[in-house]
Amino acid sequence: MKRKVLVASIxxxxxxxxxxxxxxxxxxxxxxxxxAIDLSIKNxxxxxxxxxxxxxxxxxxxxxxQNRLPAVGVSGSYLRLNNPNIDIKTKSTNSGGNTGGxxxxxxxxxxxxxxxxxxxxxxxxxxxxxxxxSKYLQEAAKLDADNDREAVILNTIEAYENLYKSKAAVxxxxxxxxxxxxxxxxxxxxxxxxxxxxxxxxxxxLQESNTELSLLDAENNWKLANINMNLMLGLPDSTxxxxxxxxxxxxxxxxxGVEDYVQLGLxxxxxxxxxxxxxKAANTGVKAAKGEMYPSIALTGGYVAADIPNVLTVTNAVxxxxxxxxxxxxxxxxxxxxxxxxxxxxxxxNQEMLADAIQLEINQAYQNYLLSQKKIDVYEKAIAQAEExxxxxxxxxxxxxxxxTDLLDADVAQLQARLNGAFSKADASVAYNKLLQTAGLLDxxxxx
Numbered sequence: 001m002k003r004k005v006l007v008a009s010i011x012x013x014x015x016x017x018x019x020x021x022x023x024x025x026x027x028x029x030x031x032x033x034x035x036a037i038d039l040s041i042k043n044x045x046x047x048x049x050x051x052x053x054x055x056x057x058x059x060x061x062x063x064x065x066q067n068r069l070p071a072v073g074v075s076g077s078y079l080r081l082n083n084p085n086i087d088i089k090t091k092s093t094n095s096g097g098n099t100g101g102x103x104x105x106x107x108x109x110x111x112x113x114x115x116x117x118x119x120x121x122x123x124x125x126x127x128x129x130x131x132x133x134s135k136y137l138q139e140a141a142k143l144d145a146d147n148d149r150e151a152v153i154l155n156t157i158e159a160y161e162n163l164y165k166s167k168a169a170v171x172x173x174x175x176x177x178x179x180x181x182x183x184x185x186x187x188x189x190x191x192x193x194x195x196x197x198x199x200x201x202x203x204x205x206l207q208e209s210n211t212e213l214s215l216l217d218a219e220n221n222w223k224l225a226n227i228n229m230n231l232m233l234g235l236p237d238s239t240x241x242x243x244x245x246x247x248x249x250x251x252x253x254x255x256x257g258v259e260d261y262v263q264l265g266l267x268x269x270x271x272x273x274x275x276x277x278x279x280k281a282a283n284t285g286v287k288a289a290k291g292e293m294y295p296s297i298a299l300t301g302g303y304v305a306a307d308i309p310n311v312l313t314v315t316n317a318v319x320x321x322x323x324x325x326x327x328x329x330x331x332x333x334x335x336x337x338x339x340x341x342x343x344x345x346x347x348x349x350n351q352e353m354l355a356d357a358i359q360l361e362i363n364q365a366y367q368n369y370l371l372s373q374k375k376i377d378v379y380e381k382a383i384a385q386a387e388e389x390x391x392x393x394x395x396x397x398x399x400x401x402x403x404x405t406d407l408l409d410a411d412v413a414q415l416q417a418r419l420n421g422a423f424s425k426a427d428a429s430v431a432y433n434k435l436l437q438t439a440g441l442l443d444x445x446x447x448x
Contacts, residue, residue, distance in 0.1 A: 028240040033160055033247035036233060040156040043234030047152060050145035057141040061134035067127045068120065076113035112306035112314075118323065119299045124291030129284040136281035140274040146443070147270035154437045159229050161426035164243045166222040168422040173215045176415045180208040187404075200404035207408050248429045258366045261439045265358045268440030272358070275351055282344040289336040295326040358438065365435040372428035379421040386410075386417035 041047060083106055120127060187204045190196035230239050256264075266272060304317040327333065393410040396402035436442040 027236075027238065028242060029235075030244070031160075031229075031241045032244050033157065036160050036229070037153050037156050039233035039235070040152055041149060043232070044152045046148055047145065050141075050148045054138070054141045054145055057134070057138040061131070061138050064127070064130040064134040067130060070117050070119040073116045074114070077111070079110040081108055081110060107309045107311050110306070110308045112304070114302060114304050116302040117300065120296070121299055121322075122295075122297040124294030124296065126288045126291040129288035129291065133281040133284040133288065136277045136284070140277040140281070143270040143274035143277065147274065150270070150437050150440070150442045153442055154433055156232060157433045158430050159225070159232055160243060161248065161430050163222075163225045163229050163241060164245065164248065165423050165426045166218065166225040167243065168426075169218040169419060170215070170222050172415065172418050172422065173211065173218050176411070177208070177211045177215055179411070180204070180211050184208050203404050203408060207411070248425050255369075258363055261362045261366060261435065262359050264441060265362050265439040266355060269358060270440065272351075272354060272440075275347065275354060279344065279347040279351065282340065282347050286337060286340040286344060289333070289340040292327060292333045292336060295324055298323045298325075361438045362435070365431065365438045369428070369431040369435050372424065372431040376421075376424045376428055379417065379424045382417045383421045386414040390414045 085106075184201070184204050187196055187201045191198060191201045226239075226241055227237055229235075229241055230237050235241075299320075300323045301320040302318070304314060304319070306312065306314040390410040390413075393402050393406050397404070397407045433442060436445050
């Protein structure tokens, strides 16, 4: 008796340990679409890369502005000399009026230092255009980040809908599997009583096995979708996410015409604005290249000190003046201007291609959304038809007016209709958000 109690206690403890392991190993968390978007934006590696590009553009702008500041340089050297021959030429002041050389000692070292300051006054407006171009490129980098943000939001929505679809598939297949198992039990009893052929029982068992395999595939897809979402949101891999079906609802009450979305896309798309800024930067690049044809003028100043033992000592040698620099290689300047103009033409062509691509993308997204709405209506009818068909075939089967194959086919058709109906809602939600993304409206809509 004691042994039985001991064994029962061990089994109970083991069962509790398994339950605790499962409960601690995987935590469940409800997740709304708004929470998913916020977390994905916060943890997106793509957006972190975009932020780094903005920082790079900001640093380039800071460098361009600093070109207005004085350029300061300091240099100095200490030299060891090897028996130099030094002859300093000076005018003689004696009565003979002769000019002669004066020999000096032989120094073994030399020391000198210089400090130079140059303040640009005029540089053919290259500094001005350089700053202007850098500002355009900085703003373009920010718009690129905004465009990447919309892409991340859409990707999150698609992953969210995929998680819903995979979980819905698991639930529906589980429900169908339970129905199949009950059918197998019923057929087994009928077969034992000689009311059903062995072959019909095998057909039902085969369908049960196929449904079990479908459930394994559905559960595997659900796990992968859950892991993918956790990676996107920066959550532990073991987190079990449950989605909110209400977030899948979309409305057609505010649906505009396709031409309205095209115009909105051309006005609101961040990639369009970024390309426009890059074109302006290229235009200032042409002006800066033309500025190379003009001279550069700068205010200069400096200080020099030198010490050659036994020969020369220089201190307090301060200088100030104006420096002029002019590049005589005009052929090279013309080539630079032509290159800058060619870059500007490339950006103009890219603008035209992008406008065509946006028009095509919006039309495709618009038609896909309308199609998804029509599919919802069709699948709802198909579900009702499949369920009614199954009832009729089941009634006929019970009255020996339909075969087992007819019953099983009706059951499969009913499951497929339910799956299509569940998937169609998620597909419509993705299609609607894709339309908003192509029109540059997704971020504004999700922020509300």
